[in-house]
Amino acid sequence: xxxxxxxxxxxxxxxxxxxxxxxxxxxxxxxxxxxxxxxxxxxxxxxxxxxxxxxxxxxxxxxxxxxxxxxxxxxxxxxxxxxxxxxxxxxxxxxxxxxxxxxxxxxxxxxxxxxxxxxxxxxxxxxxxxxxxxxxxxxxxxxxxxxxxxxxxxxxxxxxxxxxxxxxxxxxxxxxxxxxxxxxxxxxxxxxxxxxxxxxxxxxxxxxxxxxxxxxxxxxxxxxxxxxxxxxxxxxxxxxxxxxxxxxxxxxxxxxxxxxxxxxxxxxxxxxxxxxxxxxxxxxxxxxxxxxxxxxxxxxxxxxxxxxxxxxxxxxxxxxxxxxxxxxxxxxxxxxxxxxxxxxxxxxxxxxxxxxxxxxxxxxxxxxxxxxxxxxxxxxxxxxxxxxxxxxxxxxxxxxxxxxxxxxxxxxxxxxxxxxxxxxxxxxxxxxxxxxxxxxxxxxxxxxxxxxxxxxxxxxxxxxxxxxxxxxxxxxxxxxxxxxxxxxxxxxxxxxxxxxxxxxxxxxxxxxxxxxxxxxxxxxxxxxxxxxxxxxxxxxxxxxxxxxxxxxxxxxxxxxxxxxxxxxxxxxxxxxxxxxxxxxxxxxxxxxxxxxxxxxxxxxxxxxxxxxxxxxxxxxxxxxxxxxxxxxxxxxxxxxxxxxxxxxxxxxxxxxxxxxxxxxxxxxxxxxxxxxxxxxxxxxxxxxxxxxxxxxxxxxxxxxxxxxxxxxxxxxxxxxxxxxxxxxxxxxxxxxxxxxxxxxxxxxxxxxxxxxxxxxxxxxxxxxxxxxxxxxxxxxxxxxxxxxxxxxxxxxxxxxxxxxxxxxx
Numbered sequence: 001x002x003x004x005x006x007x008x009x010x011x012x013x014x015x016x017x018x019x020x021x022x023x024x025x026x027x028x029x030x031x032x033x034x035x036x037x038x039x040x041x042x043x044x045x046x047x048x049x050x051x052x053x054x055x056x057x058x059x060x061x062x063x064x065x066x067x068x069x070x071x072x073x074x075x076x077x078x079x080x081x082x083x084x085x086x087x088x089x090x091x092x093x094x095x096x097x098x099x100x101x102x103x104x105x106x107x108x109x110x111x112x113x114x115x116x117x118x119x120x121x122x123x124x125x126x127x128x129x130x131x132x133x134x135x136x137x138x139x140x141x142x143x144x145x146x147x148x149x150x151x152x153x154x155x156x157x158x159x160x161x162x163x164x165x166x167x168x169x170x171x172x173x174x175x176x177x178x179x180x181x182x183x184x185x186x187x188x189x190x191x192x193x194x195x196x197x198x199x200x201x202x203x204x205x206x207x208x209x210x211x212x213x214x215x216x217x218x219x220x221x222x223x224x225x226x227x228x229x230x231x232x233x234x235x236x237x238x239x240x241x242x243x244x245x246x247x248x249x250x251x252x253x254x255x256x257x258x259x260x261x262x263x264x265x266x267x268x269x270x271x272x273x274x275x276x277x278x279x280x281x282x283x284x285x286x287x288x289x290x291x292x293x294x295x296x297x298x299x300x301x302x303x304x305x306x307x308x309x310x311x312x313x314x315x316x317x318x319x320x321x322x323x324x325x326x327x328x329x330x331x332x333x334x335x336x337x338x339x340x341x342x343x344x345x346x347x348x349x350x351x352x353x354x355x356x357x358x359x360x361x362x363x364x365x366x367x368x369x370x371x372x373x374x375x376x377x378x379x380x381x382x383x384x385x386x387x388x389x390x391x392x393x394x395x396x397x398x399x400x401x402x403x404x405x406x407x408x409x410x411x412x413x414x415x416x417x418x419x420x421x422x423x424x425x426x427x428x429x430x431x432x433x434x435x436x437x438x439x440x441x442x443x444x445x446x447x448x449x450x451x452x453x454x455x456x457x458x459x460x461x462x463x464x465x466x467x468x469x470x471x472x473x474x475x476x477x478x479x480x481x482x483x484x485x486x487x488x489x490x491x492x493x494x495x496x497x498x499x500x501x502x503x504x505x506x507x508x509x510x511x512x513x514x515x516x517x518x519x520x521x522x523x524x525x526x527x528x529x530x531x532x533x534x535x536x537x538x539x540x541x542x543x544x545x546x547x548x549x550x551x552x553x554x555x556x557x558x559x560x561x562x563x564x565x566x567x568x569x570x571x572x573x574x575x576x577x578x579x580x581x582x583x584x585x586x587x588x589x590x591x592x593x594x595x596x597x598x599x600x601x602x603x604x605x606x607x608x609x610x611x612x613x614x615x616x617x618x619x620x621x622x623x624x625x626x627x628x629x630x631x632x633x634x635x636x637x638x639x640x641x642x643x644x645x646x647x648x649x650x651x652x653x654x655x656x657x658x659x660x661x662x663x664x665x666x667x668x669x670x671x672x673x674x675x676x677x678x679x680x681x682x683x684x685x686x687x688x689x690x691x692x693x694x695x696x697x698x699x700x701x702x703x704x705x706x707x708x709x710x711x712x713x714x715x716x717x718x719x720x721x722x723x724x725x726x727x728x729x730x731x732x733x734x735x736x737x738x739x740x741x742x743x744x745x746x747x748x749x750x751x752x753x754x755x756x757x758x759x760x761x762x763x764x765x766x767x768x769x770x771x772x773x774x775x776x777x778x779x780x781x782x783x784x785x786x787x788x789x790x791x792x793x794x795x796x797x798x799x800x801x802x803x804x805x806x807x808x809x
Contacts, residue, residue: 442749
C-alpha cells in the first residue's frame with residue numbers, strides 16, 4: 001500500500017547505509033596510507049560545497065576579513081607607538097637629552113663618564129628643496145657622522161657621511177629618505193653622487209636611507225652633517241648608546257653630576273633637562289588611552305562579526321539537515337560531519353585572513369596622523385601583525401566554525417528523511433548569536449555617540465578671538481643684533497611702522513607670545529610678596545602685548561580700558577574668568593594683586609579666550625601685560641587685506657629693518673585649535689566607523705536569521721492564513737519575534753554601552769556616560785535598523801499562499 005512505501009524505503013536506505021559504512025571502515029583499515037589522499041579529497045569536496053553557495057561563502061569571508069583587518073591594523077598602531085616605537089639596534093640602550101644650545105663640551109662629558117659606547121648629536125631642522133622650479137619645505141635634521149652606525153641603520157644606496165678618520169664629511173653632503181628618492185626623483189640610481197638644489201645652494205647626495213628610517217622626528221626625510229659649535233642656538237639633542245650591562249639609573253645619575261660640574265653652562269642646563277630613552281616617546285596619557293581603546297573597539301568589532309558569521313553558518317548548516325540525515329543514515333559519524341563543516345569554515349577563514357591582511361595593509365595607511373606623529377617606527381604590517389592575523393583566523397574557525405558545526409550537525413536520520421522541520425536548538429543558538437551582535441552594536445553605538453557629542457561640544461565652544469586672515473611672524477635674534485633693551489624697543493617700533501605702512505596689511509599688533517596658549521605661565525594670588533597659607537595660587541596664561549593687540553584679534557574689553565603707551569609695567573588686564581576667580585562678585589578694576597612676588601594693578605577686564613581640549617589644565621585664564629622692551633623674539637601679528645604676502649616678501653620687510661634679523665612664519669591660530677581637536681576628531685571618526693560596522697553586522701544577522709525562520713515556518717504561516725489570519729497579523733508575528741531578540745540584546749547592550757562610555761571618560765567634553773541625547777540616538781538607531789532588517793522577511797511571510805503549500809504537502 002502507498003502508506004507503507006515510506007517506512008520500507010527508509011529501512012532499505014538504513015540497511016544500505018550500514019553496508020557502505022562497513023565497507024568504508026574496512027577500506028581504511030586495509031589501506032591506512034590513503035589518509036593524506038583522503039584529506040586532500042575532503043578539501044576539494046569542501047571547496048566544491050562552498051562554490052555551490054558562493055553568496056554565503058563570500059559574505060562570511062568578507063565579514064571575517066573586515067574583523068581581522070581592523071584588529072590587525074589597530075594592533076599595528078599599538079605595536080608601533082607603544083610597544084616598539086624606535087626600531088633601532090637595542091633601542092633600550094639609547095639615551096637622549098635635549099638642550100637649547102649646542103654644547104660640544106657636554107658631549108665630551110658624556111664620553112668621559114665611561115658609561116657610553118658612542119655619543120653623537122642631532123639637531124632637527126627644516127630644509128627647502130627645489131626641483132622643477134618649485135620649492136618645498138621638508139622636515140629633516142643635521143647629525144654627526146657616527147649617528148647612523150650608532151642606531152644600527154645602513155643606507156639602501158650610496159653611503160653615510162664620511163666616517164673616514166672620524167670626520168663628518170663635507171658640509172655640502174646630504175642623505176635623502178627612500179620616500180623622497182622614489183617620489184621626487186623616480187628612484188633614479190644616478191641621483192646618488194649628483195647635486196641637488198637645497199636651501200640657498202646645492203648639496204651632493206651621499207646616500208639613500210630606507211623609507212622606514214625616521215629620526216629624530218617621525219617626519220624627517222633629509223639629513224645633513226652636523227658640526228657642533230659651542231653656544232650655537234637651536235634645539236640640540238645629545239644621543240648616547242650605553243655600554244652592555246650599564247643601568248639607566250647609573251648613567252642618569254652620572255649625567256646629573258656632570259650637570260652640576262658644568263655649572264658654567266647655566267643657560268643650557270637651567271632646570272636640568274630630563275634624560276630619557278629614545279624608545280620612550282613623549283606621548284600623553286590620553287593618546288595612549290586612545291590607542292588601547294582603538295584596540296578594544298577593534299576587538300568588539302571582531303567579536304560582533306564572528307557572531308554574525310556564526311549565525312550565518314549555523315543557519316546554513318540547519319538548512320542542510322536533510323543532507324546530514326542522509327549521511328548519518330549511510331553511516332557517517334557526527335565527528336565526520338563536524339570535520340567537514342569545520343573544514344569548510346577553515347577555508348572561509350583562510351580566505352578571510354588573507355583578505356584581512358590586505359585590508360589591514362590599506363587601513364594602516366589611514367591611521368590618523370595624531371598617532372603617526374608619536375613614533376619613529378612606521379605603522380605597517382610586520383611579522384608580529386601577520387602572527388596576530390593568523391591567531392585571529394584560528395579564533396574565527398573556533399568561534400564561527402567549530403561551535404556552529406557542533407550545534408548544526410545534530411541530526412536524527414529518520415526525522416531528516418521524513419523531512420522534519422524541527423530545529424529548535426539551532427534556532428535558539430542562532431538567536432543567541434544575534435543577541436550578542438545587538439548587544440555589541442549597542443555598546444559600540446553608545447561609545448561612538450558619546451565621542452561624537454564630545455567633539456561637537458568642543459567645536460561649538462566660542463573661542464573668544466577672531467584669528468581669520470591673521471598671519472603671525474616670529475622675528476628672532478633681536479638681542480644679538482641690537483644688544484640693549486632700548487635698541488630692541490626701537491627695532492620693534494620700526495617693524496610695526498613698516499608693516500603698518502604695507503598696502504597688503506590692514507592691521508598690525510606686536511606681542512611676545514601668541515594666542516591661544518600655552519605661553520609663559522604665571523602663578524597669580526592676592527597678596528603681593530609671598531602668598532599666605534590660606535591663599536591658592538591660580539595658574540594663568542601670560543601675554544605681553546601692545547595696545548592694538550585686542551582690536552586685531554577681536555578680544556573685547558568688557559570693563560576698564562586697553563593699554564596705553566604711558567602704562568607702567570605693573571598695569572595689567574585680566575580675563576573675565578581670572579577676575580571671577582580672584583574677586584568673585586566684586587569689581588576688579590584698580591585692585592592690586594600679585595604675579596609671583598610682584599604687585600600689579602588691574603586696569604581692564606578682557607573677554608575670555610577658550611582653548612577647548614581634553615586636558616582641562618590647558619585651558620587657563622589669561623593675563624595681559626604691556627609689551628615691554630626685553631625679549632630675543634618678537635611676534636608680528638598682521639591681518640591681510642586680501643591675499644597674504646609670500647614668505648620671501650615678508651623676509652624682505654624684516655631684513656629692511658636690519659639684515660641680521662631672522663623671520664619665521666609661525667603656526668596660524670586656527671592650526672593650534674585644530675591640533676587640540678585632532679585626537680577627539682580621530683576618536684569620533686574611528687568610533688563611528690566601528691559603530692557602523694557593528695550595526696550593519698547586527699542588521700545583517702537579524703535579516704539572515706529571520707529569512708531562515710520564515711522559510712522554516714511557511715507551513716505554520718499557511719495554516720494561520722487558512723484559519724483567517726490577516727497579512728498584517730503575520731507580519732506582526734515576525735516583527736514581534738524580531739523585536740523580542742533585539743530587545744534582549746538592547747538590555748544587555750545598555751549595560752555594556754555604559755561600561756564602554758565610562759571607559760571613554762578621558763575623551764568626555766561637556767558630556768557624561770549617561771548623556772540623554774546620545775542614548776536616545778543609540779536606541780532610535782537600533783530600533784529603526786532592526787525594523788528595516790525585519791521588513792523584508794515579514795513581507796515574505798505575509799505573502800505565504802496556503803493553497804500552494806497544501807498542494808506541495
